[in-house]
Amino acid sequence: xxxxxxxxCELSTAxxxxxxxxxxxxxxxxxxxxxxxxSPTPVSGALTFTQLATGVASHNCGLxxxxxxxxxxxxxxxxxxxxxTNRNVPTLVSGGLAFAQIATGGHTTCGLTLTSxxxxxxxxxxxxxxxxxxxxxxxxxxxxxxxxPVTFTKITLxxxxxxxxxxxGDLWCRGNGLWGWNLDGSTTVxxxxxxxxxxxxxxxxxxxxxxxxx
Numbered sequence: 001x002x003x004x005x006x007x008x009c010e011l012s013t014a015x016x017x018x019x020x021x022x023x024x025x026x027x028x029x030x031x032x033x034x035x036x037x038x039s040p041t042p043v044s045g046a047l048t049f050t051q052l053a054t055g056v057a058s059h060n061c062g063l064x065x066x067x068x069x070x071x072x073x074x075x076x077x078x079x080x081x082x083x084x085t086n087r088n089v090p091t092l093v094s095g096g097l098a099f100a101q102i103a104t105g106g107h108t109t110c111g112l113t114l115t116s117x118x119x120x121x122x123x124x125x126x127x128x129x130x131x132x133x134x135x136x137x138x139x140x141x142x143x144x145x146x147x148x149p150v151t152f153t154k155i156t157l158x159x160x161x162x163x164x165x166x167x168x169g170d171l172w173c174r175g176n177g178l179w180g181w182n183l184d185g186s187t188t189v190x191x192x193x194x195x196x197x198x199x200x201x202x203x204x205x206x207x208x209x210x211x212x213x214x
Contacts, residue, residue, distance in 0.1 A: 026088025078122030105157030169200025
């Protein structure tokens with residue numbers, strides 16, 4: 001997959017989502033495919049969101065209660081609806097899972113369920129979601145369970161890596177170490193979660209090519 005600029009989104013105190021920016025693949029979620037949306041535009045569907053997650057490659061997601069909805073580019077199945085069709089309105093993620101948090105990366109989406117189980121969908125990346133070498137670089141159009149060594153309270157995604165934070169302040173990452181994403185002092189690909197150096201950590205957030213933590 002090739003990364004493309006995405007749309008930015010905001011969430012009002014009433015739970016209304018607005019997006020703007022590059023809407024060519026439906027990332028604005030307003031029912032259209034528009035190159036440039038220059039002002040905050042309501043996301044279609046009259047949904048009340050409790051959380052938004054903006055991608056770095058033209059897809060966005062949000063939680064309505066514990067249900068996940070995604071919209072925008074879907075070339076690798078990152079919308080989780082069982083297809084690879086772009087969606088210009090919020091579309092329910094399949095599987096009936098109840099999420100506490102959702103996070104978006106380049107062409108990947110992951111969610112933590114209410115029971116702290118990790119699921120990911122979309123491009124499996126260099127690390128293959130930790131499912132084995134034969135799952136690297138694959139497109140998963142439905143959420144798949146991912147084994148974690150510890151219980152995460154928060155997750156964040158870079159373009160080709162995912163990190164999880166524990167209640168005790170430990171940070172674990174898995175994926176392509178090319179840009180130092182695994183935070184373990186190496187540039188090695190990690191197919192399983194590796195504990196990051198330093199800490200304890202209070203919060204973490206990843207962007208396209210970088211990760212920051214407090």
